[in-house]
Amino acid sequence: MGIIKRASDIGAGADQVFLGIFAVCLAVLVLVTGVMVYFVIRYSHKNNPRPVDIEGNFWLETVWTLVPLAIFLAMFYFGWTNYAKMRNPPRDAMQIEVTARQWAWGFEYPNGKKTKELILALNRPVKLDLISQDVIHGFAIAAFRVKADVIPGRTNFTWFTPTAEGVYDLQCSVICGVSHSYMLAKVRVIPEEEFKKWYFSDQD
Numbered sequence: 747m748g749i750i751k752r753a754s755d756i757g758a759g760a761d762q763v764f765l766g767i768f769a770v771c772l773a774v775l776v777l778v779t780g781v782m783v784y785f786v787i788r789y790s791h792k793n794n795p796r797p798v799d800i801e802g803n804f805w806l807e808t809v810w811t812l813v814p815l816a817i818f819l820a821m822f823y824f825g826w827t828n829y830a831k832m833r834n835p836p837r838d839a840m841q842i843e844v845t846a847r848q849w850a851w852g853f854e855y856p857n858g859k860k861t862k863e864l865i866l867a868l869n870r871p872v873k874l875d876l877i878s879q880d881v882i883h884g885f886a887i888a889a890f891r892v893k894a895d896v897i898p899g900r901t902n903f904t905w906f907t908p909t910a911e912g913v914y915d916l917q918c919s920v921i922c923g924v925s926h927s928y929m930l931a932k933v934r935v936i937p938e939e940e941f942k943k944w945y946f947s948d949q950d
């Protein structure tokens with residue numbers, strides 16, 4: 747299974763946080779497993795026929811408390827800074843209204859144009875206002891590394907800048923009813939000149 751293509755500017759930060767946390771978790775897994783295996787062998791009944799009480803070690807306890815704390819704080823810092831960026835869209839981002847309903851997506855552009863396919867200009871930031879007409883949905887585009895809840899009675903948002911031309915999958919990431927699996931749409935990223943021609947034309 748290959749890695750899903752990254753096609754937005756915020757994708758790099760999301761990937762770095764994910765891979766960093768994965769690497770730390772893998773290192774901790776290997777370390778803890780190795781120590782466990784060592785202790786099982788080193789302190790087995792065969793190697794230690796007479797058990798001995800082991801009292802606390804201040805420095806050892808300090809290290810195994812402070813080191814994990816530092817790791818978790820670092821994970822939180824990088825995760826938070828990436829999240830903070832994802833919640834601060836640029837002022838020049840095109841604002842598009844995204845409406846979710848059982849079981850389809852709809853998109854409305856600033857000029858009133860409505861589509862069933864999300865069409866975006868390459869390298870132009872967009873802010874998507876997310877609205878639900880019925881139940882909770884999940885707006886997710888794996889290639890852009892974006893995922894946001896779409897909640898009835900509340901307007902949520904997400905933003906990104908498309909960085910690669912192509913057609914990408916948009917899906918609902920929350921089980922929203924019997925036809926949840928059919929709640930799919932396409933995201934089409936095209937050059938800016940082509941986007942302008944489409945945007946200012948009568949074409950849907």
